[in-house]
Amino acid sequence: MSLTIKLTITPHIISLNLHPKQRAKIPAYSLGFRPKAIYHSNALIPILYNNKQPRMSQASVSGSVIKSSLIEPDGGVVVDVIVPESERGSKTLEAESLPKVRLARIDVEWVHVISEGWASPLKGFMRENEYLQSLHFNSLRMENGAVVNMSLPIVLAIDDETKENIGSSKDVGLVGPDGDLLAVLRSIEIYKHNKEERIARTWGTTAPGLPYVEEFITPAGNWLIGGDLEVLKPIKYNDGLDHYRLSPQQLRKEFDRRQADAVFAFQLRNPVHNGHALLMNDTRRRLLEMGYKNPILLLHPLGGFTKADDVPLDVRMEQHSKVLEDGVLDPETTIVAIFPSPMHYAGPTEVQWHAKARVNAGANFYIVGRDPAGMGHPTEKRDLYDPDHGKKVLSMAPGLEKLNILPFRVAAYDTVAKKMAFFDPSRSKDFLFISGTKMRTYARAGENPPDGFMCPSGWEVLVKYYERLQAEEATPAAVSA
């Protein structure tokens, strides 16, 4: 393939702080002793989009059967409410004259999500009819009678003062936290924000301590404002990761370009360990067995809000790169991109959103594991959700019938084989479950996890992050100020 970039593994991986005994057990390839070509998906994107003659049409000419997409987006088309460049000037001028709504950081993330069509067919923040359907049915019925999944309320809260300022205006301008005019919201509808009901129906609890609730709902206004979005220019974060933020349309084009005949999405908000990798590689194997010729993995870390003790996005992206460089995942059949949504930690309700958004991005297979989008109960010593409910709810979710759900067996550390393996209940005592929390505890303590848990270069990224974090925490505030 002409559009690939050859990289050579740098030897710094060898400097990992491992006991010789441990080193011996790490497969040679994961220590980087085998220099190999890395096909790094995301570096390709600028090339792809500057290419006047996209791959797809070439392929068509050569007679290959390529569908422009493997799965229809919800509502038939991927929503795109970003104002074309030619109209930006006039729209901005108009927006300046409108009453303004000041957005919180989380609102900007949702503007991003809506603007690129992740929430298709939603074209803006929910009006009350959409909000109620989302809350009660986790789905929307469209005018033609079709049902699309929509499990999370995607809403914009305003306070009493803002509501009063808006008065009877039909449109408002949306202003980012820095004061930039970002978007216009058209044909608005303002309705009550019953926070208690929203929280109870979304999370199945109203216990204090839910991260999204505490950060963004409790402090929010008592009104919700819905309407159609017009986003004045694409949302960018300028954090060095924007090239990873591929829109659903960009992803669909990339899948086509790669002539994917199956796309399987893997949502994650944690570093990739070898259990995840086992699962993704096993999925690919299963798809090949099913007769697919070119299944492509969409490794799709969530890039929006995550709770304070989760590993930050930049560290995770670095870790994911190492996993690909190390060959734990095959870069040739993997696309790494950032999913711009914030995290709710709403378990079975949220996993539907995670899957639905990937349908819009063109994935027709979705991998779901134990306790997706789950967390510990904020006030009780137990998981907030039954770990099996996520996959059960997802497999029955309205509007997702067209998506192939791939539930998987739990992977755990096999202390005999000294690697991550599918859990075998017949010899359960041989297996060690290493949760995200446990993993973070190892890394924070500078301890190594058992051999074969994660590729060493990926692990090093985490260890260094926690070293930095501890150094920062140890620095007295007066000095850092």
Added chain:
Amino acid sequence: MSLTIKLTITPHIISLNLHPKQRAKIPAYSLGFRPKAIYHSNALIPILYNNKQPRMSQASVSGSVIKSSLIEPDGGVVVDVIVPESERGSKTLEAESLPKVRLARIDVEWVHVISEGWASPLKGFMRENEYLQSLHFNSLRMENGAVVNMSLPIVLAIDDETKENIGSSKDVGLVGPDGDLLAVLRSIEIYKHNKEERIARTWGTTAPGLPYVEEFITPAGNWLIGGDLEVLKPIKYNDGLDHYRLSPQQLRKEFDRRQADAVFAFQLRNPVHNGHALLMNDTRRRLLEMGYKNPILLLHPLGGFTKADDVPLDVRMEQHSKVLEDGVLDPETTIVAIFPSPMHYAGPTEVQWHAKARVNAGANFYIVGRDPAGMGHPTEKRDLYDPDHGKKVLSMAPGLEKLNILPFRVAAYDTVAKKMAFFDPSRSKDFLFISGTKMRTYARAGENPPDGFMCPSGWEVLVKYYERLQAEEATPAAVSA
């Protein structure tokens, strides 16, 4: 019609304790001065079901176009899991050998509901897949892909000890609170009863003080047991009201017998006042205008659990009889029957259940008013639900597309016209809203509501009930013991 019974209004209505001034304003017909024939629906039922040659077939012979039903029950057939009499002996014998589950009063109400097919296509207490769909989607997807509405979890809770006793048995016997063997539950599935999640997702709050929760969920066991029901004989209450408890199949037959070409259901748990009557009569008028020739009203008071301060069922049934005797509603086009479900007070979630169950009973129109199945927030000074959400949610509910929803304008007391009338916002100061709570306060205080609020004979029933109640409350416990 040959199957009617003529009754003459008894003159006791005149003995109502009214000021002469008030008396003058009550329409003559509602004071019972105009003796008229009352066609009392429910007295007919024994005749109907002993009639070997049902009316319907006679009508067919005479050439009328009569559909055997106006609306298809969910799943295509009305579920009936009552064991035929010929098999009762053997099934009872078998049931006696099974592990037993002791039912609470509320469970018996649900056995009743399921056994007669109100919850069709549900054939027993929910297994986990049904429970999760109900909780998350307010609907069930059937094997053929069709979606039916199912907004309330219909579940049976058991405690740890019962679970242990059941062991690996595939079936269990269900025993009523009095020790009677009532039913068998087949191919059981036991799963966790996460009460907090169930409450939050059903009520949209977990605030203490929800009547159904406090009475039946908080004290219940930590497991749910699902399975297919076989009910050993029809559930009876022997309270003098069983003849009002018509099953969906009985109601469907009665609608056919009456040659109804539209059936509009009115759910209530309160006494009927003239605002309700206005609405029901106005609905009939609208249906006639739409071209229906014989719309029949199903006046369908809820007969299961209600909260302590609601008016009890027997008093309500007496009050409803007076309303019909008084001619406020036309007995010839009205069927009064009891809906055996318990009340959740779960607003927009519950109103779907109320409507869905009536679809199964053959109603193709459903009247929905302000704040259906609502109540005050248990800990805050506000309605628990937005009063408009019930009708909005109902009109969008999955599986209820086939039902004609009739939302109505609010009726209130018009102090100028001195009658219940549709609220006219242009002269809002002329209107008085009399809530159920307010109505009960009047009756409890022995005060009369404004003229024209309720027919006097119906009001008298309420006053007498509250007099009795107060007398009982005033009686020292030692004396009544």
